[in-house]
Amino acid sequence: MRFVDEFRDADKAHALAAKIASLCEPGRQYKLMEVCGGHTHTIYKHGLEDYLPEQITLVHGPGCPVCVIPMGRVDDAMALASDPDVIMTSFGDMMRVPGSNGSFFDAKARGTDIRMVYSPLDSLKIARQNPDKRVIFMAIGFETTAPSTAMTVLRAAAEGLTNFSIFCNHVTIIPAIKAILDSPDLRLDGFIGPGHVSTVIGCRPYEFIARDYGKPVVVAGFEPLDILQSIYMLMLQLSQDRAEIENQYSRVVPWDGNVVALRAIGQTMELRPYFEWRGLGFISHSALKVRSDYAKFDAELLYSVPGVRVADPKACQCGEVLKGVLKPWECKVFGTACTPETPIGTCMVSPEGACAAYYNYGRLTRTRVKEASTS
Amino acid sequence: MTTPDTPTTAGVPAVAPAGWVAEALREHEAASRFEHHGSPQPLPGTVREEMVLERIDRARRARPRVKEERIVMSHGAGGKATQTLIEAVFLEAFRNPLLEPLEDAARLHVNGAKVALTTDSYVVSPLFFPGGDIGDLAVNGTVNDLSMAGAVPLYLSAGFILEEGFPVADLMRITASMQAAAERAGVQVVTGDTKVVQKGKADGCYINTAGVGVIEHDISLGVANARPGDTILVSGPIGDHGITIMLARGELDIEADIESDTAPLNGLVAGLLAATPGIRALRDATRGGVATILNEIATAAGVGVMVNEDDIPVRAEVRGAAELLGIDPMYVACEGRLVAVVDSARADAALAALRAHPLGQQAAIIGRVTAEPPGIVQLKTAFGGTRIVDLLVGDPLPRIC
Numbered sequence: 001m002r003f004v005d006e007f008r009d010a011d012k013a014h015a016l017a018a019k020i021a022s023l024c025e026p027g028r029q030y031k032l033m034e035v036c037g038g039h040t041h042t043i044y045k046h047g048l049e050d051y052l053p054e055q056i057t058l059v060h061g062p063g064c065p066v067c068v069i070p071m072g073r074v075d076d077a078m079a080l081a082s083d084p085d086v087i088m089t090s091f092g093d094m095m096r097v098p099g100s101n102g103s104f105f106d107a108k109a110r111g112t113d114i115r116m117v118y119s120p121l122d123s124l125k126i127a128r129q130n131p132d133k134r135v136i137f138m139a140i141g142f143e144t145t146a147p148s149t150a151m152t153v154l155r156a157a158a159e160g161l162t163n164f165s166i167f168c169n170h171v172t173i174i175p176a177i178k179a180i181l182d183s184p185d186l187r188l189d190g191f192i193g194p195g196h197v198s199t200v201i202g203c204r205p206y207e208f209i210a211r212d213y214g215k216p217v218v219v220a221g222f223e224p225l226d227i228l229q230s231i232y233m234l235m236l237q238l239s240q241d242r243a244e245i246e247n248q249y250s251r252v253v254p255w256d257g258n259v260v261a262l263r264a265i266g267q268t269m270e271l272r273p274y275f276e277w278r279g280l281g282f283i284s285h286s287a288l289k290v291r292s293d294y295a296k297f298d299a300e301l302l303y304s305v306p307g308v309r310v311a312d313p314k315a316c317q318c319g320e321v322l323k324g325v326l327k328p329w330e331c332k333v334f335g336t337a338c339t340p341e342t343p344i345g346t347c348m349v350s351p352e353g354a355c356a357a358y359y360n361y362g363r364l365t366r367t368r369v370k371e372a373s374t375s
Numbered sequence: 376m377t378t379p380d381t382p383t384t385a386g387v388p389a390v391a392p393a394g395w396v397a398e399a400l401r402e403h404e405a406a407s408r409f410e411h412h413g414s415p416q417p418l419p420g421t422v423r424e425e426m427v428l429e430r431i432d433r434a435r436r437a438r439p440r441v442k443e444e445r446i447v448m449s450h451g452a453g454g455k456a457t458q459t460l461i462e463a464v465f466l467e468a469f470r471n472p473l474l475e476p477l478e479d480a481a482r483l484h485v486n487g488a489k490v491a492l493t494t495d496s497y498v499v500s501p502l503f504f505p506g507g508d509i510g511d512l513a514v515n516g517t518v519n520d521l522s523m524a525g526a527v528p529l530y531l532s533a534g535f536i537l538e539e540g541f542p543v544a545d546l547m548r549i550t551a552s553m554q555a556a557a558e559r560a561g562v563q564v565v566t567g568d569t570k571v572v573q574k575g576k577a578d579g580c581y582i583n584t585a586g587v588g589v590i591e592h593d594i595s596l597g598v599a600n601a602r603p604g605d606t607i608l609v610s611g612p613i614g615d616h617g618i619t620i621m622l623a624r625g626e627l628d629i630e631a632d633i634e635s636d637t638a639p640l641n642g643l644v645a646g647l648l649a650a651t652p653g654i655r656a657l658r659d660a661t662r663g664g665v666a667t668i669l670n671e672i673a674t675a676a677g678v679g680v681m682v683n684e685d686d687i688p689v690r691a692e693v694r695g696a697a698e699l700l701g702i703d704p705m706y707v708a709c710e711g712r713l714v715a716v717v718d719s720a721r722a723d724a725a726l727a728a729l730r731a732h733p734l735g736q737q738a739a740i741i742g743r744v745t746a747e748p749p750g751i752v753q754l755k756t757a758f759g760g761t762r763i764v765d766l767l768v769g770d771p772l773p774r775i776c
Contacts, residue, residue, distance in 0.1 A: 001691050004698060010759035045703075047760015072389075109445040118627060224758045311389040313396045329424055335431035337399040340768040341455055342442055344396055351701070361762040363428060364753070 007223030008046065016228045017051040023235040030056045031187060032234055033324050035177060036194035037064030037352030038222050044361035046224040056231070059186075059324030060354035062176045063194050065141040066093045067322060067346040067353045068277045069169060071310040074099035077138050077167055079306050080299060081112050087130060088114045089123040090138040091145075093350045098343055100310055120152035120166070127156070127164035136299045139166045144196040146170045146288060147261035150268040153290070153297050165299040168289050171275065173197050174205050175286035179277075181213050185325050190234040192227065193219035195249045200265075202257025203245050210243040221249040268294050278346050279312065279319025318345035321354055328358040335359060432750070439463040453663030453708075454767030476675075478597055479658065480524040482590065489590035491526035493517060496583040502545065504623040506615075506634030509582055510552035512710060515639045517586040518560045519659040522644040523713065525596045526588030528560060534568040534583040541579050549580065560639035562586070592648050598668075598716065600655040601676035603746040606722035608715045610643060610729050611636070611737045612688040613665050617707035618696045629699065631692040638711030643732045650728035653718030660712050665741075666705040666764045668714045669752045672744070680752040682742030682764070705754075706767045716744065 024030070034040055040060045043049060049058065062068055078099050081088035088104070095104045095116055108114045113133075117123050120137050127135035139149040149166060156164045173194060180186060193206055198219045206217045216237040220230035230248045237244060247253055268291055275287030290298035299305070312318065315333045320326040328334055328347065338344040340356050347353040351360065439462040449456040466474065473481045480493035497513045514531065521528040533553065537546065557564055564584075615636040622629055640659060648654060658668045665687070673680045689697075689704045697704045711734060717725045722740060729735035752764040 001694055001698075004694070005757075008756075008758045010757065013759050044762060046756045046758040047754075047762045048758070050760040105447050105449070106443065106445070109443070109447045122626070224760075309389040313400065315400050316396075329427045333400065335427060336434040337402060339434075341459075342399060344399060359431075360765050360768075363431065363763050363765075364748070364751070364761070 004223070007221075007225045009225065012225055013051055013228055016225070016232050020051075020056070020228070020232050020235055021053045023232070023239045024053055024055045025239070028055065030189045030235070030238070031059050031324075032056065032190050032192060032231060033059040033061045033180070033188050034192040034220075034227070035061035035063040035173065036192075036197065037067065037350065037354070037357075038196060039192055039194070039220065039227055040064070040354050040357050041352045042222050042224055042227060044357040047361075048224050048227060051228060052231070056235075059188065060321070060328070060357075061191075061324060062180065062277070062280065062322040063142065063173060063197070064347070064350055064352040064354070065145065065171070066097055066350035067318065068171060068176070068280065069094075069097060069140060069346060070276045070278045071099055071312070072276070072308045073169055074103075075101070075308050075310060076305045078104075078107055078112075080136055080167060080303055081107060081114055083134075083303070084113075085132075085134055086113070087126060087133050087135045088112070088138060089117045089120075089126060089135060090114065091118075091140065092116050093352075094138055094140060096343065097346055097349050100308075120149050121155070124152055124156055124159075124161070124164060127161055128159075131163060134163050134165070137164070137166045138169065140169045142171055142173050142194070142197050143200040143261075143265070146265050146269065147200060147258070150261075150264035153268045153294055154264060156297055157294060162296070165297045165302050166290065167299040167305075168269065170269065170288040171277070172271070172286055172288065173201070175283045176277065176280065177206075177209065179280055179283050179286075180323055181209065181215070183323055183325075186323055188215060188324070189238060190216040190218070192230050192234070193217045193245075195219060195221050195226075195253065198247075198249065198253045198257070200258050200261045203247050203253065203255050204257075206245045210245055214243045216243045216246070218246045218248050219253055221252065267291070276309070277322075279317075279322045281319075313344055316345040318347045318355075321345075321347050328355040328362075331355065335363075435750075449768070452767065453661070453667055454706075456768070457663070458766065476597055476599065478524060479520040480526065480586075480588075482524055482595070491521050491524040491588045491590055492585070493520040493524075494583065494585035495520060496581065498578065498581050499620065500578055501620075501623050502549065502579055504635055505619055507637040507710075508549060508552050509580060510549035511556035512635075512637050513582040513584045514553050514556035514560060514562070514564075515637050515710060516661065517584040518556075518562060518639040518641055519661075519711075519713075521586050521588035522639075522641040523596070523657045523659055524588070524590065525592050525594060525644070525648060525657070526590045527645070528562045528586055528588040528639075528641050530565045530587050531557065531562050532566045532568075532583075532585045533564050535570070536577055536581040536583075537569065537571045538577040538579050539571060539574040546580065549582075556639065560641055594648070594652075594654065596654065596656050597675070598656045598658065598672045599675040601672045601678055601716045601744045602655070603678055603744050604719050605655060605744040606717050606719045606725075606740055607669070607672075607680065607682065607742045607744065608717060608722070608726060608729065609660070609665060609687065609739055609741050610640070610713045610715070610735045611711070612690045612693065613660065613709055613712055614689060614693045614697065614704035614707035616710040617664070618693045618704075620708075621700070622696065627700070629696055631696050633690065633692045633696070636709055636711035638734050640711060640713055640734065643713070643729065643734045646732050647715070647725060647728045650731075651717075651721045651724040653721030654715060654725065655718065656716040658714045660709045660714050662708050663767055664704070664706040664708055665712075665714055666703070666752070667766060669742075669764060670766045672716060673750050673752050676744070677749045679745035679748050679750075680742060681745050681755065682752070683755045684757045685755075686739055686741045688737050688739050705764060719743070
């Protein structure tokens with residue numbers, strides 16, 4: 001199939017893998033973080049680690065929008081949804097995220113009106129069709145999905161809809177990367193930069209990573225060859241002692257980002273002073289809320305939100321996994337108490353979560369893979 | 376702190392998580408109690424990883440238990456939750472040797488004759504879709520379940536649950552399509568039932584069909600028969616039905632030239648069984664798709680399964696739609712495709728027999744049964760890597776970005 005197969009060519013992968021291996025200094029270990037959950041998903045789905053020398057370890061970063069939502073926010077959303085006059089709408093990924101009292105799916109089974117949508121504009125459609133109900137969109141995601149929420153708010157305002165609002169949980173990627181760079185228990189050699197986020201914010205915001213922290217960043221696409229090529233570009237920088245921001249995904253990512261999308265975000269949303277991230281704690285200026293000009297679309301102002309904080313279960317090590325300190329399988333409850341059917345931590349919910357990706361696709365040591373392919 | 380607009384504030388004391396977490400953790404403690412390796416030294420990474428994998432294997436072998444208090448949609452999606460529901464509720468209640476294999480149809484001995492019996496309910500939405508409707512689906516599905524047991528389908532029942540207000544013209548369109556499908560498959564609908572429920576209590580029209588057939592060949596088909604070295608075949612491109620339905624619901628605003636593959640497979644199976652011995656198991660890849668069947672083979676026979684992504688036939692339109700939606704065609708339902716496990720010495724004969732039938736022209740060998748690792752399905756990706764293909768958890772959810 002065009003535009004897919006050429007990015008999954010095994011011959012090209014072998015050639016790249018050989019070049020990557022040749023760049024490894026003997027005896028040196030490399031830790032590269034793929035920031036984005038979409039990359040984690042690709043890496044596991046295509047078995048990309050099989051191509052990497054043992055010296056290179058991929059560390060899975062915090063760029064999974066579902067994974068970083070704290071349990072308290074889910075409970076808040078559930079409180080909003082429990083009003084019989086409310087129709088709560090949400091992306092599919094969000095439906096299985098556990099709150100204190102189960103997930104959206106569980107609430108749906110108990111009779112709460114929660115509907116899955118593919119785009120926030122679908123929520124708007126539901127609002128138009130149900131004028132006697134109040135429709136709330138559970139907005140989640142990084143700068144990738146924020147523009148579509150922003151456009152939806154703008155359209156709702158233009159149409160003068162009075163029964164639509166958003167429960168805004170949008171987060172921004174740069175503060176999370178900075179929190180990881182400042183984390184004392186982590187030593188990284190470079191970053192595979194998030195692709196979709198960068199289509200919106202561009203590459204400039206990463207410049208501080210090279211300048212202040214001396215780490216290379218390569219913004220990467222989502223096909224397996226994209227990621228392999230990005231690893232090669234990172235290894236090349238490391239072998240030449242360079243730390244620069246490079247754009248492997250130039251077919252989609254403009255260096256300066258998408259100005260129209262950024263303007264829409266800026267028009268409708270502003271930074272919160274701080275926001276709680278699952279496992280990472282409170283990070284200042286790391287999330288967005290609805291701007292006061294659009295307050296009538298802000299569910300947090302329109303309705304009473306309990307604002308509960310729920311402590312992460314002690315045994316759940318999502319934070320360490322999100323920071324890349326632990327491999328998913330090193331978490332104490334991985335695969336036994338915490339599985340994709342009954343996730344305790346958010347990393348197990350979304351297919352982009354590192355734990356779910358590893359559980360669904362990985363669950364084999366490299367030695368086992370070798371045994372099986374020769375048996 | 377002056378941030379009245381941010382209800383989730385650092386100042387709010389955190390409350391402890393709910394009871395279900397504590398319960399999951401207690402179970403976990405019990406399961407991992409036997410794990411002390413006795414060595415004070417940290418073990419090498421690969422050894423520790425192996426131990427975790429074994430712990431997971433043990434957890435997965437534990438007796439199935441429905442943890443939800445109420446039925447949720449994933450109980451019907453054909454993946455892990457469905458399997459748990461069937462084993463923990465239905466098998467527990469009805470357990471008997473005929474039910475226990477959980478095959479597509481039960482094999483019975485009646486006065487010396489070998490008979491297969493099956494039943495299936497149809498709740499598809501929309502009722503009419505490109506390539507078929509709920510009527511031919513209800514006939515073909517039951518015909519196929521009988522065929523997978525190696526039986527020649529003979530007679531079907533049809534039960535209708537109709538919602539008040541349902542157009543009679545639509546009902547007649549459905550019954551005409553059922554009759555056409557029955558004629559095509561060479562079966563008769565010989566008994567039936569009608570119930571009408573109040574508006575809002577059903578989604579237009581639900582159909583249940585049951586069917587009986589006779590088993591003429593002297594073979595016992597079943598996924599538990601799979602042995603290391605066996606070959607795995609699929610009778611044609613996968614995922615057509617599921618993607619067609621998803622697009623026909625019109626929620627996605629994607630248009631593609633795809634039709635449901637709904638078709639009776641009894642002719643295809645008859646040709647296959649007549650052509651060659653060495654057929655170990657047949658399964659139609661409906662809900663849960665080919666991936667679910669492969670997992671059933673691995674689990675029931677205690678074997679490994681290795682399939683090659685490059686060899687699995689998928690139409691470009693299906694693949695394109697699945698890529699856009701972030702869904703793996705391996706998990707998408709088919710309604711006219713079967714997966715066959717065949718003695719490798721007979722694989723070529725089986726492939727030729729499938730391809731000789733109009734419904735099997737694009738049949739392909741997709742993989743093989745291995746001794747190791749038991750219970751696990753692996754995929755050699757087109758990209759050249761290896762990964763696990765697990766049972767589906769819940770409905771396939773579209774990824775958000």
